[in-house]
Amino acid sequence: MSTHTFLSVTIHHNMSFFSFGQSAEIDVVLTDAETRKKAEHKTEDGKKDKYFLFYDGETVSGKINITLKNPGKRLEHQGIKIEFVGQIELYYDRGNHHEFVSLVKDLARPGELTQSQTFDFEFTHVEKPYETYTGQNVKLRYFLRATVSRRLNDISKEMDIVVHTLSTYPELNSSIKMEVGIEDCLHIEFEYNKSKYHLKDVIVGKIYFLLVRIKIKHMEIDIIKRETTGTGPSVYHENDTIAKYEIMDGAPVRGESIPIRLFLAGYEMTPTMRDINKKFSVRYYLNLVLIDEEERRYFKQQEITLWRKGDVVRKSMSSQATIGAQRFEGSASSESALEKAAREDSG
Amino acid sequence: MSDPTVADTRRLNSKPQDLTDAYGPPSNFLEIDVYDPQTIGVGRNRFTTYEVRMRTNLPIFKLKDSVVRRRYSDFEWLKNELERDSKIVVPPLPGKALKRQLPFRGDEGIFEESFIEERRVGLEQFINRLAGHPLAQNERCLHMFLQDESIDRNYIPGKVRNLPKGT
Numbered sequence: 298m299s300t301h302t303f304l305s306v307t308i309h310h311n312m313s314f315f316s317f318g319q320s321a322e323i324d325v326v327l328t329d330a331e332t333r334k335k336a337e338h339k340t341e342d343g344k345k346d347k348y349f350l351f352y353d354g355e356t357v358s359g360k361i362n363i364t365l366k367n368p369g370k371r372l373e374h375q376g377i378k379i380e381f382v383g384q385i386e387l388y389y390d391r392g393n394h395h396e397f398v399s400l401v402k403d404l405a406r407p408g409e410l411t412q413s414q415t416f417d418f419e420f421t422h423v424e425k426p427y428e429t430y431t432g433q434n435v436k437l438r439y440f441l442r443a444t445v446s447r448r449l450n451d452i453s454k455e456m457d458i459v460v461h462t463l464s465t466y467p468e469l470n471s472s473i474k475m476e477v478g479i480e481d482c483l484h485i486e487f488e489y490n491k492s493k494y495h496l497k498d499v500i501v502g503k504i505y506f507l508l509v510r511i512k513i514k515h516m517e518i519d520i521i522k523r524e525t526t527g528t529g530p531s532v533y534h535e536n537d538t539i540a541k542y543e544i545m546d547g548a549p550v551r552g553e554s555i556p557i558r559l560f561l562a563g564y565e566m567t568p569t570m571r572d573i574n575k576k577f578s579v580r581y582y583l584n585l586v587l588i589d590e591e592e593r594r595y596f597k598q599q600e601i602t603l604w605r606k607g608d609v610v611r612k613s614m615s616s617q618a619t620i621g622a623q624r625f626e627g628s629a630s631s632e633s634a635l636e637k638a639a640r641e642d643s644g
Numbered sequence: 645m646s647d648p649t650v651a652d653t654r655r656l657n658s659k660p661q662d663l664t665d666a667y668g669p670p671s672n673f674l675e676i677d678v679y680d681p682q683t684i685g686v687g688r689n690r691f692t693t694y695e696v697r698m699r700t701n702l703p704i705f706k707l708k709d710s711v712v713r714r715r716y717s718d719f720e721w722l723k724n725e726l727e728r729d730s731k732i733v734v735p736p737l738p739g740k741a742l743k744r745q746l747p748f749r750g751d752e753g754i755f756e757e758s759f760i761e762e763r764r765v766g767l768e769q770f771i772n773r774l775a776g777h778p779l780a781q782n783e784r785c786l787h788m789f790l791q792d793e794s795i796d797r798n799y800i801p802g803k804v805r806n807l808p809k810g811t
Contacts, residue, residue, distance in 0.1 A: 512674075
């Protein structure tokens with residue numbers, strides 16, 4: 298009697314290494330790849346890359362090209378799909394991805410590909426509620442992921458996109474005006490023209506010295522970014538000084554007023570992000586710092602709200618209004634333009 | 645009407661500065677000189693004192709011009725009081741020079757002229773940095789050190805600010 302022993306060996310690595318079976322490359326191409334704007338974004342390792350820029354509500358559409366590596370051989374698969382994912386990743390908790398947007402489109406049922414093939418996809422009017430963010434302890438990203446499922450190992454391709462959240466000029470934008478100091482020692486009144494600034498705005502303000510009994514050497518304004526991650530007992534704050542801008546050099550006396558003009562466009566900043574999906578916040582503060590001759594620092598921190606203004610031109614004016622506006626531009630004096638318009642209207 | 649695409653960078657309104665404020669003396673004048681070292685006593689009971697003269701226009705100091713005599717251990721006392729009672733980081737004193745106090749030295753030890761001068765400079769820097777600190781100015785020990793003829797080591801430590809008006 299002979300016993301036949303069948304040894305079953307399962308190879309758990311990429312089959313294409315041995316040129317057994319078939320593998321493929323996936324390429325994700327957007328419909329509007331030629332026309333869509335790209336935005337620069339700094340990745341986790343500090344490199345700057347360009348990605349396609351999307352806004353909330355925009356449709357994400359395109360096609361995926363699956364190119365077989367060994368032409369002639371079939372590719373067996375358990376299904377082909379494409380996903381649109383928006384997720385938050387906390388660096389200290391890498392295993393858990395918090396997905397706040399998750400859409401999937403099935404492109405092919407389980408079967409086989411005999412040749413390279415292209416599949417169209419469209420995610421219509423996708424909600425993208427938050428802005429793409431890569432920070433010190435947290436990352437929020439949006440990406441397309443095309444997957445060819447297989448028994449042993451899937452073939453997938455991810456394509457990151459960048460999302461910007463836009464706002465318009467806020468209705469209420471009060472100035473920040475305050476009197477602070479150390480009793481009998483230093484009293485100042487500071488004023489910033491707004492409390493909400495867009496990313497290319499200018500901070501216009503002034504510092505008025507009411508009492509100066511210390512020897513001040515210079516004064517600066519710092520912009521501080523504070524990233525807060527986590528909730529409850531484990532909250533992490535990361536402070537980063539984005540800018541230091543000297544506004545005064547020398548010793549001021551009582552009654553002097555020092556102007557402030559700080560252009561924000563030169564600094565790498567994001568809009569203020571408050572309690573994003575209850576996971577993290579990114580807030581900005583102006584820190585007014587006075588330094589005396591013994592390097593002692595006196596400071597006052599004040600939060601400002603940053604928002605992103607859209608570059609798109611509003612096409613909301615009717616054609617009549619547009620023509621009317623153009624009439625006034627051409628003439629030398631506004632009075633003659635008004636007369637001209639009145640005559641034309643009545644005529 | 646200003647073009648909304650161009651940022652409004654006009655200065656905010658400011659009160660014009662009073663000329664007396666602009667050209668008047670600054671209200672932050674504070675200068676302390678440590679000078680005229682005198683070695684008192686004989687033999688092993690000698691010690692050096694320095695004259696400490698303060699001139700100021702800060703209202704927190706009772707006297708606008710005061711002169712006292714202090715020795716190194718008085719400066720040490722002041723440093724210890726402030727480290728214990730106030731939250732400030734007290735600047736360093738010049739060294740204690742214990743080596744110089746050992747016997748069988750070839751020179752005058754702590755009474756060597758160059759050493760006294762080095763120490764004098766260090767003490768002057770120390771007291772100027774300290775007296776200019778707004779939090780140090782609150783401590784009674786600093787005022788006693790600078791303006792009382794002698795230091796009462798049995799004094800009651802405390803703050804000098806927030807006195808009721810009229811005191």
